[in-house]
Amino acid sequence: MSADWTSLSAARLADAVRKGETTAEEVVRAHLDRAQALEPSVKAFLSLPRERALERARAVDARRRAGAPLGALAGVPVAVKDNIMVRGEETTCASRILKGHVAAYDATVVERLNAADAVPLGKTNLDEFAMGSSTENSAFQKTTNPWDPACVPGGSSGGSAAAVAARMAPLALGSDTGGSIRQPAAFCGVVGLKPTYGLVSRYGLVAFASSLDQIGPFARTVGDAALALSVIGGHDPRDSTSARAAAPAPAPAPAPKDLKGLRVGLPREYFIAGLDPEVEKAARGAVEVLKGLGAEVREISLPHTKYAVSAYYIVAPSEASSNLARFDGIRYGFVDRSAKTLEEVYEFTRGAGFGPEVKRRVMLGTYALSSGYYDAYYAKAQRVRTLMARDFKEAFAGVDLIACPTTPTPPFRFGEKTDDPIAMYLSDVFTIPSNMAGNASVSLPCGLSSKGLPLGVQLIADAFQEPRLLAAAAAFEAARPFPVLKG
Amino acid sequence: MTRYELVIGLEVHAQLATRTKLFCGCATDGFGETPNSRICPVCTAQPGTLPVLNEQAVALAYQAALALECRLNPVSIFARKNYFYPDLPKAYQISQYDKPFSEHGRLEIRVKDLPARSIGLTRIHLEEDAGKLLHEAAGLTLDGSLVDFNRAGIPLIEIVSEPELRSADEAYAYLTALKEVIQFVGASRCDMEKGEMRCDANVSVRPEGSDKFGTRAEIKNLNSFKNVKDAIEHEFRRQTELLEAGGRVIQETRLWNAETQATVAMRSKEDAHDYRYFPDPDLVPLTAAPERVAALKSALPELPAAKRARFVAALGLSAYDAEVLTGDKALSEFFETAATAAPAGAAKTVANLIATEFLGKLNAEGRGAGAAPFPAAHLGRLAGLVAGGTLSSKGAKDLFSRMWETGKDPRALVSELGLAQVSDDAQVREWVRQALAANPKAAADLKGGKQAAIGALVGAVMKLSQGKANPAVANKLIKEAVQA
Numbered sequence: 001m002s003a004d005w006t007s008l009s010a011a012r013l014a015d016a017v018r019k020g021e022t023t024a025e026e027v028v029r030a031h032l033d034r035a036q037a038l039e040p041s042v043k044a045f046l047s048l049p050r051e052r053a054l055e056r057a058r059a060v061d062a063r064r065r066a067g068a069p070l071g072a073l074a075g076v077p078v079a080v081k082d083n084i085m086v087r088g089e090e091t092t093c094a095s096r097i098l099k100g101h102v103a104a105y106d107a108t109v110v111e112r113l114n115a116a117d118a119v120p121l122g123k124t125n126l127d128e129f130a131m132g133s134s135t136e137n138s139a140f141q142k143t144t145n146p147w148d149p150a151c152v153p154g155g156s157s158g159g160s161a162a163a164v165a166a167r168m169a170p171l172a173l174g175s176d177t178g179g180s181i182r183q184p185a186a187f188c189g190v191v192g193l194k195p196t197y198g199l200v201s202r203y204g205l206v207a208f209a210s211s212l213d214q215i216g217p218f219a220r221t222v223g224d225a226a227l228a229l230s231v232i233g234g235h236d237p238r239d240s241t242s243a244r245a246a247a248p249a250p251a252p253a254p255a256p257k258d259l260k261g262l263r264v265g266l267p268r269e270y271f272i273a274g275l276d277p278e279v280e281k282a283a284r285g286a287v288e289v290l291k292g293l294g295a296e297v298r299e300i301s302l303p304h305t306k307y308a309v310s311a312y313y314i315v316a317p318s319e320a321s322s323n324l325a326r327f328d329g330i331r332y333g334f335v336d337r338s339a340k341t342l343e344e345v346y347e348f349t350r351g352a353g354f355g356p357e358v359k360r361r362v363m364l365g366t367y368a369l370s371s372g373y374y375d376a377y378y379a380k381a382q383r384v385r386t387l388m389a390r391d392f393k394e395a396f397a398g399v400d401l402i403a404c405p406t407t408p409t410p411p412f413r414f415g416e417k418t419d420d421p422i423a424m425y426l427s428d429v430f431t432i433p434s435n436m437a438g439n440a441s442v443s444l445p446c447g448l449s450s451k452g453l454p455l456g457v458q459l460i461a462d463a464f465q466e467p468r469l470l471a472a473a474a475a476f477e478a479a480r481p482f483p484v485l486k487g
Numbered sequence: 488m489t490r491y492e493l494v495i496g497l498e499v500h501a502q503l504a505t506r507t508k509l510f511c512g513c514a515t516d517g518f519g520e521t522p523n524s525r526i527c528p529v530c531t532a533q534p535g536t537l538p539v540l541n542e543q544a545v546a547l548a549y550q551a552a553l554a555l556e557c558r559l560n561p562v563s564i565f566a567r568k569n570y571f572y573p574d575l576p577k578a579y580q581i582s583q584y585d586k587p588f589s590e591h592g593r594l595e596i597r598v599k600d601l602p603a604r605s606i607g608l609t610r611i612h613l614e615e616d617a618g619k620l621l622h623e624a625a626g627l628t629l630d631g632s633l634v635d636f637n638r639a640g641i642p643l644i645e646i647v648s649e650p651e652l653r654s655a656d657e658a659y660a661y662l663t664a665l666k667e668v669i670q671f672v673g674a675s676r677c678d679m680e681k682g683e684m685r686c687d688a689n690v691s692v693r694p695e696g697s698d699k700f701g702t703r704a705e706i707k708n709l710n711s712f713k714n715v716k717d718a719i720e721h722e723f724r725r726q727t728e729l730l731e732a733g734g735r736v737i738q739e740t741r742l743w744n745a746e747t748q749a750t751v752a753m754r755s756k757e758d759a760h761d762y763r764y765f766p767d768p769d770l771v772p773l774t775a776a777p778e779r780v781a782a783l784k785s786a787l788p789e790l791p792a793a794k795r796a797r798f799v800a801a802l803g804l805s806a807y808d809a810e811v812l813t814g815d816k817a818l819s820e821f822f823e824t825a826a827t828a829a830p831a832g833a834a835k836t837v838a839n840l841i842a843t844e845f846l847g848k849l850n851a852e853g854r855g856a857g858a859a860p861f862p863a864a865h866l867g868r869l870a871g872l873v874a875g876g877t878l879s880s881k882g883a884k885d886l887f888s889r890m891w892e893t894g895k896d897p898r899a900l901v902s903e904l905g906l907a908q909v910s911d912d913a914q915v916r917e918w919v920r921q922a923l924a925a926n927p928k929a930a931a932d933l934k935g936g937k938q939a940a941i942g943a944l945v946g947a948v949m950k951l952s953q954g955k956a957n958p959a960v961a962n963k964l965i966k967e968a969v970q971a
Contacts, residue, residue: 085535098534105528107535206534211768239537240770319768322567325578326532330634346571369569369763378765 005030007484010076010170010224014117017075020064024075028057028119031077035122035168041149043141044163046082047090048122053077056119063117071116072231078113079163079172082123083130084215085204086110089120093206094138095128097353098333107204108239109173109215109232116231121169124159128355129324130180130208132156133427136418137357145187146485147453151411154184154427157218161188164218165485171228172218177208178312179406179431181216182443186406186456189445189482191473192218193225194431196463197438198243200229201236207323209316210241212435220484222255222474225442229466243464255474259293262472265300265399270430276409279455282447283405286457289446289480290403290472300399302391305433307384309425312432314368314381320358321365327353360421389437396462401472404430406443406456430458439463442473445482454482490695491727494703495658495688495719496609496650499665500643501675502616502683503547509615509642510538510581517637518681522621530640532576537769540565544613544642545773548588549783551644551674552611554790555665557592559780565613565770569763573634574618582645584764587612588773594648594668595792596660606661607649613773616641638682644674650689650700655719662686662712667791671816679711686715690722691736701726702736706750708743718743721750794819802826802834811842818856821845821863828867829874836870844887861894869897877901879908881954910957912964915948918956919964922947934969941965 005013005027016022032050039045060075080086083093085103087110092098110120127137135143135158143158145151146166153162157174161184164172174181176194185192193216200215207213217228236242266287271280291297329335329349336348354362368377395402408429417424434441439462446457459476461469505515508530517525529536552559566584592608618639620632646665652658666677666684677684686709691701704722709715721743726736741750789797791813798809812822822841826834845866849856869886872878878886878901889900901907909915922944923930929947932940941962948961 083535091534093534101534103535104533105536203537204535207769209768238539240539241537241768318765322569322579322763322765325569325571326534326576328571328573328578330573331531331576332533342573366763369765371761371763374763374765 006034006167006170008170009221010073010219011221011227013076013170014070014072014074017060017064017117018070022075024057024060024064024117024119025054027075028053028077028121031121031167031169034166035163038146038166038168041144042146042162042166042168043143044124044153044159044166044168045079045122046092046094046125046138046140046159049089052088053119053121060117060119071118072227073113073116073118073171076118076171077121077169078118078228079121079124079160079169080110081126081157081160081172081174083126083175083206083208084109084173085206086120086123089123091123091206092140093129094126094140095354095358096139096334097327097349099139101333105204108201108236110204112232118171118231124157124163124172126159127156127180128358129206129320130156130175130177130213131320131357131361133179133183133424134412134414134417135159135184136414137355139355142414145411145453147189148411148451150413151453152187152414154187154407154411156180156184157192158184160218161185161190161192164188164190164220167220167485170220171224173215173228173232174218175205175208175213175215176431176435177212177214177316178435179428181218182406182431182441182456182458183427185218185443186445186458187411187454189454189456189485190218190220191222191225191445191477192216192443193229193470194434194441195229195233195466196243196440197435198241199233199440199464199466201232201239201242203236203238207319209319210323211319212312212316214435222442222444222470222477226466226470226474229470255478256471257475259290259295259472259475262290262295262401263399264290264295264297265395265402266297267302267305267395267402267404268299269302269305270404274408275405278410278449279405279408282449282455283403283457286444286446286476286480287403289476293475293479295472297403298399300395300402302388302395302402302433304384304387304391308388308432308436309429311381311384311388312428312436313364313425314377315385315436317361317365318368318378318381319365321362321369324354324358324362329353357421385436388433392433392437392439392460392462400461400465400468402460404458404460406430406458410449410451410455411453434460437463440466440469442469444473444476446480489731491692491723491730492695492697493653493655493719493723494650494691494693494700495652495654496703497648497652497658497661497715498687498689499646499648499662500685501551501646501669501677503544503642503644504673504675505541505543505547505642507541507543508640509541509544509613510640513640515641520637522633522635522637525637526639530576531636532578538581538767540770540773541642545588546783547672547674548611548613548642548644549775549780550672550787551646551669552589552592553780553784554668554672554674554787555592555594555608555611555646557589557608557611559589559775560586561775562586563588563612563773563775565767565773566764567767570760572617573632574620574636574639576618576636576639580615580617581767581770582614583612588775594661594664596657596664598654598656598660604657606651606657609647609649611644611646614643614645615639616643650691655716655723658688658719659712659716662715667814671791672787682710685710688715688719688722690719690726692723692726692730702738704736704738704750705740706743707740707753714743714745717745717748718750721748725750791819802838804835804838808835808838808842811846812838815856821856821859821866824863825867825870828864829870833867833870833874836874837867840866840870840873840883840887844884848891860892861890865890865896872897872901876910876957877907879954879958881949882908885954905955907955908957909952909955910960912960915952915956915960916964916968918948918951919944919961919968921951923965923968930969933965
């Protein structure tokens with residue numbers, strides 16, 4: 001059998017490897033070949049160590065030959081966002097300050113991928129330290145949207161989204177602090193899941209904003225996203241914020257045939273003036289699909305939505321200003337050797353090592369935490385966050401899921417928002433609330449714009465309601481299949 | 488001339504006696520070891536690592552706080568204290584800020600014969616230590632500096648007193664009492680030479696009788712109790728002279744220089760860091776479950792003050808002996824084990840042996856009571872041999888030396904060496920006969936009523952018997968022989 005391994009799902013590939021229909025090496029080689037052919041235009045990867053990936057694949061094949069039962073992701077290549085540690089691989093966060101930094105250990109999610117016999121393929125591009133919505137803030141390269149090379153792939157996990165959309169990998173890991181999985185998933189026409197805060201260990205994810213960061217999967221099918229979550233999720237004693245009560249994440253199940261009894265809320269604050277008409281139409285179309293499956297749809301209110309972006313841009317930079325302080329040129333990463341004094345070591349290293357968006361946020365956060373301003377900014381933003389979480393709790397008393405557009409606009413073009421940070425920040429207006437409340441959300445492809453660009457719908461569930469969220473997503477996907485990018 | 492009064496508050500850091508660091512699994516025994524031999528990705532702040540709280544550290548911190556009569560807060564919060572320094576790997580220290588784990592404690596102190604005073608403790612909080620910068624290696628001054636992270640992440644408690652101490656002697660007494668309590672509960676070894684206990688002093692002066700505080704100076708680099716006392720006395724002179732000359736004290740941090748016996752300005756209040764404290768999002772709030780607190784409280788050992796009172800009341804020791812025996816936890820345990828092995832009523836003999844023989848040997852060899860060459864029960868048996876009349880005090884002293892050298896049981900040594908005291912009249916009478924014959928003048932003096940002469944005769948008997956004769960029996964038989 002000479003299948004095109006790059007068009008199959010992760011579940012199907014793992015099955016083929018376990019049954020011996022093919023080898024992990026063959027599957028990985030097919031994806032590497034495709035990636036190498038497409039990389040000159042897509043530029044999804046910051047590193048793609050071909051030989052090491054093949055070695056890992058051969059090790060999986062050797063285990064199978066030795067009679068060992070193979071795991072849930074046997075031989076499945078997984079692209080890993082370059083802010084997640086893979087031992088022995090360079091981990092740069094797309095920043096000059098970490099150029100050449102080789103990870104000393106595996107992130108918990110990478111350990112779990114390895115334990116499931118997956119094969120980490122390479123490290124994907126991102127906005128520097130995951131700060132951005134277009135991957136244009138990478139210090140090294142611009143990743144293009146596989147649907148249109150003039151458009152951004154979204155961000156910050158743009159490399160992971162593009163890699164899955166371009167079928168360089170069936171699965172990828174990203175991180176989502178304010179929409180960094182869901183927004184690029186929407187822009188690239190793939191499934192992007194942000195799990196409940198605490199469901200997936202953050203150990204080995206370079207912290208941007210610790211109370212908001214969450215690792216999650218990109219996939220081309222809901223089933224694959226669920227499969228990936230079942231591998232990477234669950235309690236980790238090395239992450240104190242990891243949920244203890246969280247049962248192992250859900251196993252993939254056949255899509256429910258209908259959604260009878262499911263109550264879906266449409267927040268009126270999300271369907272507002274300024275929302276791109278094509279995006280609105282696609283989202284409403286998706287809601288009609290849910291209705292057609294038997295879901296009850298009603299309007300709801302999340303009254304504090306209007307404060308979400310402002311509060312987020314206090315909380316996230318504040319935490320970032322502290323999290324990024326360790327990049328000081330003393331122990332690892334870039335250091336400016338011309339520095340003569342300790343003060344200069346810090347100034348030169350951080351001055352040349354960080355890009356402008358990172359500096360902007362470090363300064364914002366440093367200011368917001370300063371003595372005398374703390375109560376007016378950080379403490380107040382945390383109170384807003386509490387109110388937003390309460391909005392969701394109250395909404396989920398009456399509905400099972402919330403549906404809304406993932407992004408306010410279709411994919412935009414390179415340079416379109418780089419001179420206007422606020423416009424860029426508003427790309428995440430619909431995704432930030434889920435991070436602020438710590439609940440679960442997924443972006444699903446739901447149509448194409450008039451220019452043929454992907455559009456996404458977001459489904460949000462209460463914390464730890466991933467089974468319900470993914471079941472509804474799977475039913476939606478079955479009722480409204482989305483085209484895989486050809487070529 | 489105005490008379491001034493000192494106002495002192497102390498901030499003491501004590502290293503908790505845990506096996507591993509506060510937020511990772513690295514060992515805490517790195518003092519004096521190869522630099523950076525006790526480190527891991529977490530305590531060197533590799534990107535992506537996260538802290539996990541050491542529960543043993545929490546238990547020890549709670550026990551210290553309970554012993555110091557603090558209230559444990561049901562919920563406390565870890566906060567990040569942000570500042571850049573090469574010995575601080577994350578560029579923030581995980582500490583506690585506005586919600587420490589305990590507050591409102593008390594500690595009783597005594598200065599010589601003055602009545603005891605109760606000093607308030609503002610708070611105790613948990614935090615991690617930083618690493619250490621090395622400016623020289625192998626005796627050579629380095630071009631740059633090196634950093635050793637063995638100490639980074641070691642668990643500390645910071646104990647903050649109220650500004651209620653009024654003299655350098657009180658500060659000294661406070662530190663002594665604090666160390667005693669913390670060591671007794673096993674929360675810290677408090678070995679100052681290893682940096683396991685460190686102290687900063689906030690010192691101000693005010694006219695006697697005033698109820699307002701003066702401007703304070705914070706004195707750092709105080710690495711012995713004596714330094715604390717000396718520095719406070721120096722500050723008192725410096726600040727009063729300043730005020731008397733019409734100047735004013737400015738709020739600043741000053742460093743103690745033990746060589747010049749003076750403090751020097753380090754940084755003023757204006758240069759103070761803005762630490763930008765905020766709750767650490769990597770850690771969850773620390774909750775003190777009532778059952779856990781109750782269990783830790785019931786597991787607390789008897790504290791020194793209570794022990795002293797019991798030694799005096801139940802064992803009949805002098806206040807001085809009780810004080811000596813509780814000055815060190817290992818010593819008090821050694822004493823109690825020895826006293827248990829001694830016959831009833833012999834506790835005082837045990838205390839005497841410790842005061843006269845045991846401490847002398849320990850000090851001479853620089854050992855702690857825990858490192859004695861024989862078990863405590865042996866000392867109890869030695870006291871039993873003395874109390875039962877088998878050994879004279881001279882014999883006990885000799886036997887003690889042999890016990891120290893050999894580690895053997897005193898009963899075995901007595902028979903081995905034939906050291907048992909001879910009280911048998913027939914045997915002692917023979918020695919008395921010889922002594923009288925050899926010392927006719929003393930015998931005649933005694934017979935003539937000169938009672939003092941008996942000393943020389945008893946001495947002669949002891950010499951003839953190689954110290955084995957029971958002196959009381961010899962005394963009695965000499966008198967009988969002379970009067971006969």
